[in-house]
Amino acid sequence: MIKKQLIMEKALELFAQQGIEATPIQQITDYCGISKGAFYLSFKSKDELIIDLIDHFMMEIIADIDYTVNNTKNDEELLYTFYYSTFDSFHKHSDFAKIFIKEQTKSFNEELIVKIHYYDRLMEGIILSLIERLYGEKVKHTKYDLIYCIKGLMNSYSGLFLFNNAPLNRDLLCQSLVEKTNLLASHTTVPFITPEDFQMLKHPIKEEITMEQIIEMIEQILKEIEEPIEKESLILLKQHLLEPTLSPAIVKGLLENIRNHPHCKWVSYLLFRYYELEK
Amino acid sequence: MIKKQLIMEKALELFAQQGIEATPIQQITDYCGISKGAFYLSFKSKDELIIDLIDHFMMEIIADIDYTVNNTKNDEELLYTFYYSTFDSFHKHSDFAKIFIKEQTKSFNEELIVKIHYYDRLMEGIILSLIERLYGEKVKHTKYDLIYCIKGLMNSYSGLFLFNNAPLNRDLLCQSLVEKTNLLASHTTVPFITPEDFQMLKHPIKEEITMEQIIEMIEQILKEIEEPIEKESLILLKQHLLEPTLSPAIVKGLLENIRNHPHCKWVSYLLFRYYELEK
DNA sequence: TTGACAAATGACTTATTAGTCATTATTATA
DNA sequence: TATAATAATGACTAATAAGTCATTTGTCAA
Numbered sequence: 001m002i003k004k005q006l007i008m009e010k011a012l013e014l015f016a017q018q019g020i021e022a023t024p025i026q027q028i029t030d031y032c033g034i035s036k037g038a039f040y041l042s043f044k045s046k047d048e049l050i051i052d053l054i055d056h057f058m059m060e061i062i063a064d065i066d067y068t069v070n071n072t073k074n075d076e077e078l079l080y081t082f083y084y085s086t087f088d089s090f091h092k093h094s095d096f097a098k099i100f101i102k103e104q105t106k107s108f109n110e111e112l113i114v115k116i117h118y119y120d121r122l123m124e125g126i127i128l129s130l131i132e133r134l135y136g137e138k139v140k141h142t143k144y145d146l147i148y149c150i151k152g153l154m155n156s157y158s159g160l161f162l163f164n165n166a167p168l169n170r171d172l173l174c175q176s177l178v179e180k181t182n183l184l185a186s187h188t189t190v191p192f193i194t195p196e197d198f199q200m201l202k203h204p205i206k207e208e209i210t211m212e213q214i215i216e217m218i219e220q221i222l223k224e225i226e227e228p229i230e231k232e233s234l235i236l237l238k239q240h241l242l243e244p245t246l247s248p249a250i251v252k253g254l255l256e257n258i259r260n261h262p263h264c265k266w267v268s269y270l271l272f273r274y275y276e277l278e279k
Numbered sequence: 280m281i282k283k284q285l286i287m288e289k290a291l292e293l294f295a296q297q298g299i300e301a302t303p304i305q306q307i308t309d310y311c312g313i314s315k316g317a318f319y320l321s322f323k324s325k326d327e328l329i330i331d332l333i334d335h336f337m338m339e340i341i342a343d344i345d346y347t348v349n350n351t352k353n354d355e356e357l358l359y360t361f362y363y364s365t366f367d368s369f370h371k372h373s374d375f376a377k378i379f380i381k382e383q384t385k386s387f388n389e390e391l392i393v394k395i396h397y398y399d400r401l402m403e404g405i406i407l408s409l410i411e412r413l414y415g416e417k418v419k420h421t422k423y424d425l426i427y428c429i430k431g432l433m434n435s436y437s438g439l440f441l442f443n444n445a446p447l448n449r450d451l452l453c454q455s456l457v458e459k460t461n462l463l464a465s466h467t468t469v470p471f472i473t474p475e476d477f478q479m480l481k482h483p484i485k486e487e488i489t490m491e492q493i494i495e496m497i498e499q500i501l502k503e504i505e506e507p508i509e510k511e512s513l514i515l516l517k518q519h520l521l522e523p524t525l526s527p528a529i530v531k532g533l534l535e536n537i538r539n540h541p542h543c544k545w546v547s548y549l550l551f552r553y554y555e556l557e558k
Numbered sequence: 559t560t561g562a563c564a565a566a567t568g569a570c571t572t573a574t575t576a577g578t579c580a581t582t583a584t585t586a587t588a
Numbered sequence: 589t590a591t592a593a594t595a596a597t598g599a600c601t602a603a604t605a606a607g608t609c610a611t612t613t614g615t616c617a618a
Contacts, residue, residue, distance in 0.1 A: 021300050024605055035567045040607070148435045149459065156431030157471065164480070176471035180428065183466050184459060192436065192455035201443070303575055314597045319577070 004042045016095035057096040058119040059266035061089040083174040090158050135185050144198040145191035149184050221263050233257040283321045295374035336375040337398040338545035340368040362453040414464050423477040424470035428463050500542050512536040
């Protein structure tokens with residue numbers, strides 16, 4: 001279903017320029033060169049389009065960052081790599097990042113708010129595991145507080161480069177943030193957010209995903225993509241889920257095959273977790 | 280014009296609950312117990328209401344913070360006082376802070392975007408003068424960078440308390456932020472934002488205001504308020520602007536009279552600056 | 559070539575809401 | 589009390605945009 005992708009791309013562009021509310025379906029379809037009716041063959045409603053956009057891009061962004069963090073073996077580079085891949089993702093999907101940062105909540109439906117919360121918690125989870133890995137016991141009392149500092153810094157500086165088209169020195173930015181993070185992690189003695197506070201902001205980061213859900217997602221993706229390698233890899237992975245026959249090396253290779261396809265990032269991330277191929 | 284105030288208050292409440300776009304004029308007027316037509320006797324349009332809300336509250340918040348900072352003589356307390364009065368203002372006007380944080384930009388008209396920029400720059404100006412006063416030459420190369428750190432921290436933690444009705448320990452929060460700010464100010468060696476970058480984000484913070492504009496504002500306020508003391512003080516201050524006759528002590532006293540009236544905060548702030556009664 | 563099926567179209571329906579204005583109610587004044 | 593001036597009303601207009609569906613267009617197998 002290539003049409004769906006076209007609509008999502010063009011809609012995102014218009015949303016970033018004008019805002020979501022200010023962009024009528026008609027304008028999106030005109031921009032795509034299709035009829036208004038055709039839109040409703042791909043999406044049930046405008047809200048569904050918005051939800052799909054958020055899911056698509058947040059999944060991709062988070063899967064990217066998490067993968068990068070998990071595959072950086074050298075602790076010295078970890079923090080830098082984290083910031084770098086985060087800003088890299090924001091930059092790559094800057095249209096999405098713009099609407100996401102600026103149009104949070106509004107009134108919108110409950111589903112959207114829950115979604116945004118969910119991805120926010122996921123991001124916090126990644127940051128937390130990074131902090132624990134880097135600083136361990138030293139930040140026992142300050143680690144949850146540190147999460148909010150990191151989020152604040154990221155937000156402040158990313159706004160700067162999303163809404164200013166001046167080219168910026170991403171290397172310097174990341175070095176600078178690494179220094180700041182290390183400073184705060186090493187010397188903070190008065191944390192504001194305690195472990196209890198953090199728990200209180202409930203909604204577990206987990207949300208275990210079942211094998212059935214993954215299979216369903218694979219079937220969905222199979223309908224959407226054409227590339228033969230990715231397609232075959234997905235089919236094999238699906239069969240392996242139903243009845244394990246492949247060796248770990250083959251599974252890992254298949255996952256590498258699909259990892260960089262935009263439609264597969266999320267599912268490959270979930271499968272990596274499912275098979276615990278990395279920690 | 281008490282009607283205008285009523286509409287602003289009720290509208291703010293509904294905006295904070297449902298979002299601006301999602302709140303029709305009819306609902307606001309119903310909530311006020313007036314007719315729809317009456318709305319248009321007070322405001323030319325819905326956009327004017329929004330602009331007025333932003334002006335009213337931003338002026339009050341910024342005047343408050345600036346006044347507090349300028350009247351804290353003890354440098355030891357300065358940073359703490361700054362954070363405390365900021366969060367105090369956010370808390371006092373939490374409905375406004377909510378819509379302001381969440382609904383930035385959208386598509387909206389040019390005027391709004393310029394307004395928001397303007398107040399953002401004003402806030403940066405206050406933070407900058409605070410940093411310069413506290414750390415002086417030591418932060419020559421990092422002060423502009425520090426501004427973005429402080430803004431990021433404020434944003435991160437204020438979001439936490441605006442959208443979580445749990446009571447929070449504001450004293451601890453401020454102590455914690457003071458420590459963080461001091462850490463960053465004392466040890467940062469790799470700033471990201473250079474003085475040149477900061478200049479590039481142009482639009483001067485100044486925007487000098489003329490005496491005529493102040494007089495016009497006073498006349499506007501005189502139509503809106505009833506309290507006799509404030510009213511007389513304003514009339515005397517206006518006369519003094521046209522033809523200086525009062526001693527500095529009397530002027531200062533008159534300004535103190537109006538300082539805490541919601542409608543007068545901005546004008547009193549401007550007059551303080553105009554007479555340079557404090558630095 | 560034809561007929562069956564699917565894909566695509568865009569005029570239409572329905573709903574919402576900003577803003578207007580002729581009419582009515584209220585208040586002030588003579 | 590009568591009259592003029594002002595304030596308030598809400599039915600109405602006009603504009604916009606989401607979503608529908610009868611009709612047209614395109615595709616492909618027989």
